[in-house]
Amino acid sequence: MAAYPDDLHYTKDHEWIRVSGDTGAIGITDFAQEQLGDVVHVQLPHVGEKFDAHATFGEVESVKTFSELYTPVSGEVIEINEALADAPELVNTSPYGDGWMVKIKLSDPGQVDSLLSASEYEDFVESQKEE
Amino acid sequence: MSQLKKTALNEAHRKLGGRMIDFGGWDMPVQYAAGTVEEHLAVRAAAGIFDVSHMGEIEVRGPQSLDLIQHLTTNDAGKLSDGQAQYSGLTYPEGTFVDDILVHRFAPDHYFLCVNASNTDKDFDWIRSHASGFDAEVKNVSANYTQLAIQGPKALEILQSLADVDLAPIKYYWFTRGNVDGVPAIIARTGYTGEDGFEIYFDPNESERVWNKIMESGKSRGILPCGLAARNTLRLEAKMALYGNDIDDTTTALEADLGWICKLNKGDFIGRDRLAEQKEKGLTRKLIGFEVTDKGIARDHYPIFINGKEAGVVTSGSHAPYLKKSIGLGYLPIEHTGVGTDFEVDVRGRRLAARVVQTPFYKRTK
Numbered sequence: 260m261a262a263y264p265d266d267l268h269y270t271k272d273h274e275w276i277r278v279s280g281d282t283g284a285i286g287i288t289d290f291a292q293e294q295l296g297d298v299v300h301v302q303l304p305h306v307g308e309k310f311d312a313h314a315t316f317g318e319v320e321s322v323k324t325f326s327e328l329y330t331p332v333s334g335e336v337i338e339i340n341e342a343l344a345d346a347p348e349l350v351n352t353s354p355y356g357d358g359w360m361v362k363i364k365l366s367d368p369g370q371v372d373s374l375l376s377a378s379e380y381e382d383f384v385e386s387q388k389e390e
Numbered sequence: 391m392s393q394l395k396k397t398a399l400n401e402a403h404r405k406l407g408g409r410m411i412d413f414g415g416w417d418m419p420v421q422y423a424a425g426t427v428e429e430h431l432a433v434r435a436a437a438g439i440f441d442v443s444h445m446g447e448i449e450v451r452g453p454q455s456l457d458l459i460q461h462l463t464t465n466d467a468g469k470l471s472d473g474q475a476q477y478s479g480l481t482y483p484e485g486t487f488v489d490d491i492l493v494h495r496f497a498p499d500h501y502f503l504c505v506n507a508s509n510t511d512k513d514f515d516w517i518r519s520h521a522s523g524f525d526a527e528v529k530n531v532s533a534n535y536t537q538l539a540i541q542g543p544k545a546l547e548i549l550q551s552l553a554d555v556d557l558a559p560i561k562y563y564w565f566t567r568g569n570v571d572g573v574p575a576i577i578a579r580t581g582y583t584g585e586d587g588f589e590i591y592f593d594p595n596e597s598e599r600v601w602n603k604i605m606e607s608g609k610s611r612g613i614l615p616c617g618l619a620a621r622n623t624l625r626l627e628a629k630m631a632l633y634g635n636d637i638d639d640t641t642t643a644l645e646a647d648l649g650w651i652c653k654l655n656k657g658d659f660i661g662r663d664r665l666a667e668q669k670e671k672g673l674t675r676k677l678i679g680f681e682v683t684d685k686g687i688a689r690d691h692y693p694i695f696i697n698g699k700e701a702g703v704v705t706s707g708s709h710a711p712y713l714k715k716s717i718g719l720g721y722l723p724i725e726h727t728g729v730g731t732d733f734e735v736d737v738r739g740r741r742l743a744a745r746v747v748q749t750p751f752y753k754r755t756k
Contacts, residue, residue, distance in 0.1 A: 296619075297427040299709040300685055300716075302740075318738075320687050322426045322709050323619050325738075344685070 262289050264355055268331065268371055269380035272313075275355065276331045278371055285331060286359040287319060287350065290384050295321040298350040301343045303360060309335045312370055316361065319350065332370040334363035397443035398536050398597035406615050413618055414508035416444040421617035429620035430711040433583050436612030437542035439604055440621055446510025447535050447591065448503040448517065452526035455501050459493060462520060462660055464643050466653040470495040475563045475578055479651055480505075480513060481661030485642040485668060489513050490633055492580060494565060502576070504537070504589075506633045520660070536597040540604060541587030541616075541624075543754075548608040549588050552600075553577065557588070571603045582621060584628025584752050626717065627710050627752035629679055635690060636677060636705040636719050644668050645721065647677045676727045677705070679749035682716035684742040688735035695734045695741065696726050704735060710751060717751050718744075 267275040273291035276283040292298065300320040310316050310330045317328040339361050343349060350358040365371070375383060394417035403410065408419030419441070421429065432438050450458060459467045465478035472495055480488040491513070492504040505513045514530040521528050540549050550557045555568030557577065565578035575592040592600065605613060622632070631637045637646045644652060644665055654666050682688050687709055694702040707718030718735075726733065731746040 296421060297425050297711075300687060302686065320709070322623060322711065323420070325687070325689075 262355075263377040263381045265377045267355065267377065268374035269377065269383075270313075270329065270331045270374060271383060272329045274329055274331050276371070276374065277355075277359075278365070278368070281365050281368055282337065282362055283332070283334070283365055283371075284359045284362045285316075285328075286354055287326075287328070288380070289354045291326070292351050292354045292358070295319060295324060295326060297322045298347045301340075301347050301350060301360060303339045303343070304336050306336050306339060309333075309366075310363070328360065330363070331374055332363075332365055333367055334365045336361050337364050338362040395444070397441055398594040399441045399443065399601055402598050402601055403441065403615075408615070408617060411618070413444070416507060418444060419615075419617040420619045422615045424614050426617070426619040426623065427711040429614050429616040430623050432612060432614040433542045433585055433616060433620065433624055434712045435543070436614075437540060437544040437548055437587075437608050438583075438614050438616035438620065439601070439608065440539040440541070440616050441536075441601070442539050442589070442621075443536045443594070443597070444507035445537050446505040446507060446513065446530070446532040447537075448505060448510075448514055449529045449531050450501040450503065450517070450526055451499060451529070452524070453499055454524040455499050455526045458517075458521055458524040458526045458528075459501055460657060460659060461524070462517060463491070463493065464648075464653065464659065464661065464665070465493070465651040466656040467493050467495070467501070468656060472497055473564055473566060475565055475580055477563075477651055479643045479648065479661075480516065481643060481659075481665075482639060483660055483664065485644070485661040485664035486639045487633065487637045487641065487643070487646075488516050488639070490631060490637060490648075494576070494578065509633060534594070535591040536594045536600075537589060537591050538601065538604070539581055539583075539587065539589045540608075541581045541583040541585045542613075543586060544608070544611040544613070545585070545587040548604060548611055548613060549577070549590070551607045552603055562586075571600055573600055582628075582630055583624035584630070584750065585624075585754055620711075622706075623708050623711055626706050626708055626719070627712055627750070629719065629750040631677075631719075632706055641677075641721070642668060645673055645676055673724050675702070675721045675723055677719055678722050678727045678746045679751060680718050680720065680733075680744045681747045681751075682707075682718070682735065682742050682744045684744075685716075686737050686740065686742045687716050688718045688737060688742060688744060693736045694720055694722065694744075695736060696722070701726065701733070707735075713751055715751075717747075722746070
């Protein structure tokens with residue numbers, strides 16, 4: 260069973276963000292990593308790059324397929340998870356922990372309010388499964 | 391949408407957590423709970439079991455069976471003994487592929503062809519349409535067989551525990567008849583993974599019992615059920631061609647670097663003239679193996695660039711779970727096929743550096 264921690268905000272593109280102050284760590288959800296299968300490469304942006312909300316900031320590649328990564332909210336990249344270069348499987352083993360992808364400085368923290376809560380995201384995933 | 395075809399093991403796959411996909415009209419597991427990488431590694435280190443019952447089987451019987459097969463295929467079936475198999479090409483007059491197949495000889499007047507799932511009807515029609523001048527009967531017997539592949543260094547031990555014939559003396563690309571858990575089977579030492587192993591053919595009604603027995607016997611030996619994704623990455627590491635990707639009706643056997651199955655001196659066959667001409671004049675392109683040296687995966691159908699100009703296309707590309715590299719196959723202009731040649735692959739707008747390498751990428755140590 261996929262897990263959805265309560266302290267995160269979610270998108271319908273299956274990203275999460277963990278906000279603390281005016282920064283946030285971004286990754287993909289347990290459901291997303293399960294769908295992708297074994298992750299073998301994560302293409303990340305550079306520190307300093309700025310993105311609008313819902314912009315493509317990178318790609319995640321599994322053995323079978325690939326998926327674009329979207330920013331939940333707008334901001335500037337202040338850190339990338341360098342560990343993923345040598346251990347992309349962290350996205351599978353720890354999607355909400357060591358498998359985080361980028362940290363951003365939020366340009367408009369108010370955007371977070373429009374994201375899904377854990378229970379809303381879980382409902383969304385379940386509705387997707389039923390289709 | 392038409393109904394997907396199911397093998398006799400469809401329910402068993404679902405019970406094992408198989409993720410089912412539409413594979414050329416067949417409802418097949420692309421992976422099980424362990425995932426593609428684990429499944430791939432299990433085959434390299436221990437064993438894997440694959441349901442490949444979607445593959446087709448065609449029987450050729452009668453006094454002129456050999457003549458018909460020689461007429462239709464590139465390899466020399468005349469070299470086969472009873473109980474021996476060979477990899478071969480079924481070719482059009484252009485020397486391009488109808489399909490790539492395995493030819494098994496039961497007896498001088500009885501052959502058994504294993505063909506690709508999605509080509510079964512096409513192959514059968516093709517063979518039958520050329521059989522009229524021959525005293526040979528061609529039958530599509532695909533529905534009569536479940537085909538399982540048991541592959542990996544532990545495959546022999548696992549299958550032997552259930553078989554009533556001695557399997558160790560069977561050489562690579564030979565087969566025997568025997569019982570597996572009491573079920574009459576064709577037991578062939580063939581495979582599509584680059585490992586030692588067997589492919590067995592038997593009555594579909596016994597599918598689930600035999601599958602379960604093999605799983606049971608293999609459990610302590612590290613066997614995993616393996617899906618189509620692992621089958622693909624395993625065959626790619628071993629540089630075995632995939633019909634529809636690396637070879638098809640536009641590529642000749644010589645271009646596909648399969649000169650070893652083109653026996654141009656065996657006598658006439660469909661496609662021989664074109665292949666002989668191509669051999670004499672020289673190829674203009676060839677299938678090569680490459681490694682992506684940048685980070686990323688050059689997937690199927692991505693374009694290849696040499697000196698900034700589009701020069702070819704990736705026919706199979708994937709992360710290689712055992713080698714832990716990004717590898718692939720593709721056709722390049724002949725002057726750029728030398729090992730060490732650098733080129734680029736366009737990966738969704740990014741140009742990744744790649745290099746022609748020696749193949750197979752993976753070769754097992756005996």
